[in-house]
Amino acid sequence: MSFPSTRTILTSFDGGVVLQASVQKPDKYRFFDSLGDVALIPRGAGLSYPAASFGSESTSVDLSNFNRLLSYQDGLLHVEAGATLGQVYNFLIKHGRYLPIQPGHPDITIGGCVAADVHGKNQLRDGTFIELVEALELFHPKHGVVTLSRTEHADLFYLTCGGYGLTGIIRTVHLRTRELPSPVVEIVTIPVSSVEDLEAVITEKARQYDLVYSWHDFTQRGKGFGKGFIKAARFVPSSEVASSFDQRDRHPKRTLYAEHRGMYRYAFFSQWTTRPFNALFYQSNMIGRSVHKMPLYDFLFPVHNKEIYFKFFGRKGFHECQFIIPFKQVSSWTEEVKVYLSGHSISVTLASAKLFVGEQRLLRFTGQGICMALDVPRSAQGRLFVDFLNDLATRTGAIPNIIKDAELSAPVVAACYPEYEAFRSALRAWDPDRMFRSHLSERIGL
Numbered sequence: 491m492s493f494p495s496t497r498t499i500l501t502s503f504d505g506g507v508v509l510q511a512s513v514q515k516p517d518k519y520r521f522f523d524s525l526g527d528v529a530l531i532p533r534g535a536g537l538s539y540p541a542a543s544f545g546s547e548s549t550s551v552d553l554s555n556f557n558r559l560l561s562y563q564d565g566l567l568h569v570e571a572g573a574t575l576g577q578v579y580n581f582l583i584k585h586g587r588y589l590p591i592q593p594g595h596p597d598i599t600i601g602g603c604v605a606a607d608v609h610g611k612n613q614l615r616d617g618t619f620i621e622l623v624e625a626l627e628l629f630h631p632k633h634g635v636v637t638l639s640r641t642e643h644a645d646l647f648y649l650t651c652g653g654y655g656l657t658g659i660i661r662t663v664h665l666r667t668r669e670l671p672s673p674v675v676e677i678v679t680i681p682v683s684s685v686e687d688l689e690a691v692i693t694e695k696a697r698q699y700d701l702v703y704s705w706h707d708f709t710q711r712g713k714g715f716g717k718g719f720i721k722a723a724r725f726v727p728s729s730e731v732a733s734s735f736d737q738r739d740r741h742p743k744r745t746l747y748a749e750h751r752g753m754y755r756y757a758f759f760s761q762w763t764t765r766p767f768n769a770l771f772y773q774s775n776m777i778g779r780s781v782h783k784m785p786l787y788d789f790l791f792p793v794h795n796k797e798i799y800f801k802f803f804g805r806k807g808f809h810e811c812q813f814i815i816p817f818k819q820v821s822s823w824t825e826e827v828k829v830y831l832s833g834h835s836i837s838v839t840l841a842s843a844k845l846f847v848g849e850q851r852l853l854r855f856t857g858q859g860i861c862m863a864l865d866v867p868r869s870a871q872g873r874l875f876v877d878f879l880n881d882l883a884t885r886t887g888a889i890p891n892i893i894k895d896a897e898l899s900a901p902v903v904a905a906c907y908p909e910y911e912a913f914r915s916a917l918r919a920w921d922p923d924r925m926f927r928s929h930l931s932e933r934i935g936l
């Protein structure tokens with residue numbers, strides 16, 4: 491039996507790539523027996539900033555119908571890869587468990603988290619998503635179904651976690667969950683007078699708190715460049731959680747689609763609006779600065795139901811870049827960015843940092859340093875700024891995030907990731923025909 495494929499227009503979440511692609515959306519495991527020799531790429535929620543789950547020459551395999559939670563025992567959850575973080579959250583919270591590493595939106599799928607080896611809100615303490623993966627089931631038309639773990643086909647396991655869907659289709663994942671201290675967190679907001687103070691404060695807070703990130707205003711000039719705050723949260727002991735605490739399911743339906751992000755024709759963000767927008771955002775966070783409690787869900791997924799931020803970039807979209815800047819280079823990196831921005835009218839709508847530790851391997855976004863994400867509206871000036879940042883990364887030894895920065899070129903990735911060639915050759919050894927390809931994999935020369 492053959493499964494129908496449709497031609498449809500797909501858009502990367504940042505709005506930079508819009509193209510017609512073939513999509514198959516199977517709902518039966520028989521589908522996997524029907525796959526022939528065509529180029530493929532798995533697709534989760536399609537919420538990656540670059541075009542990671544589609545390409546003009548590939549058929550995207552949309553896994554959203556494979557979204558069942560299959561079994562749960564002794565803290566191990568077995569799920570189909572199309573299950574979303576929101577689904578998993580709602581299930582686990584009823585069992586007093588959670589996933590300590592979750593990216594910022596509940597519509598993101600488990601398959602997308604494994605394939606991009608995503609990070610959450612305390613990489614220092616929890617690591618990246620691979621830490622939660624006990625084992626997974628991978629399908630490749632030439633190899634069939636293979637079970638991967640740290641002890642079974644370990645090399646392929648490490649190639650697949652952070653492999654951007656290029657080793658095959660992850661069908662199911664066995665996840666290590668963690669005991670949930672409580673469904674409520676207590677938040678503190680710590681002001682940071684300039685980005686120069688960030689490293690010291692975030693290093694201290696990331697050790698003291700369960701979840702930590704910062705926000706900075708890069709439209710400020712002079713001494714106050716990067717003024718902002720750190721949000722730090724710790725679990726409230728269960729005994730202090732009021733019995734009236736709202737435990738309803740938090741994520742009844744999907745709210746974010748890459749194809750709807752550009753629904754407003756024009757952008758709200760510009761060189762005139764971004765400064766007051768950031769000033770207002772800063773003030774509103776300073777006013778609400780007193781220690782307060784909130785459901786864990788709302789801290790983990792801060793943009794859920796505030797997706798308007800992304801729509802404010804209009805149809806043209808935006809650039810998001812993220813780098814792990816080695817500790818020794820943070821001040822020179824910051825100084826160069828500050829000088830660049832003082833000479834150009836670029837609207838940096840977001841600058842947000844986290845603390846990272848660990849060894850960088852293959853193409854996984856890991857390493858040691860301050861992880862800084864920046865958003866700017868998509869424009870010729872914005873593109874030049876991104877090119878400047880990527881060049882700065884090669885000079886400072888910073889690691890750019892492949893699943894965020896859609897302008898990364900093959901030479902930049904090769905220069906910044908020491909195991910780029912090792913990844914390429916391991917991929918070719920497993921799949922000499924390179925059946926799995928995407929717009930992203932072609933761009934970065936994989």
Ligand SMILES: Cc1cc2nc3c(=O)[nH]c(=O)nc-3n(C[C@H](O)[C@H](O)[C@H](O)COP(=O)(O)OP(=O)(O)OC[C@H]3O[C@@H](n4cnc5c(N)ncnc54)[C@H](O)[C@@H]3O)c2cc1C
Pocket residue numbers: 503531532533534535536537538539542543553571572592593594595597598599600601602603605606607608609610653654655656658659660661793893928
């Ligand atoms: C609002 C928002 C907040 C975010 N916050 C963070 C954050 O805090 N930390 C972070 O690290 N990232 C973050 N991201 C990025 C996001 O976590 C990743 O891009 C993630 O991969 C998206 O998952 P997805 O389900 O949308 O997958 P897609 O975008 O559909 O696919 C992503 C990649 O995974 C592959 N893939 C998907 N499913 C499978 C599968 N079953 N088998 C094999 N490969 C598969 C695809 O081929 C593709 O290469 C954020 C994104 C958004 C939109």
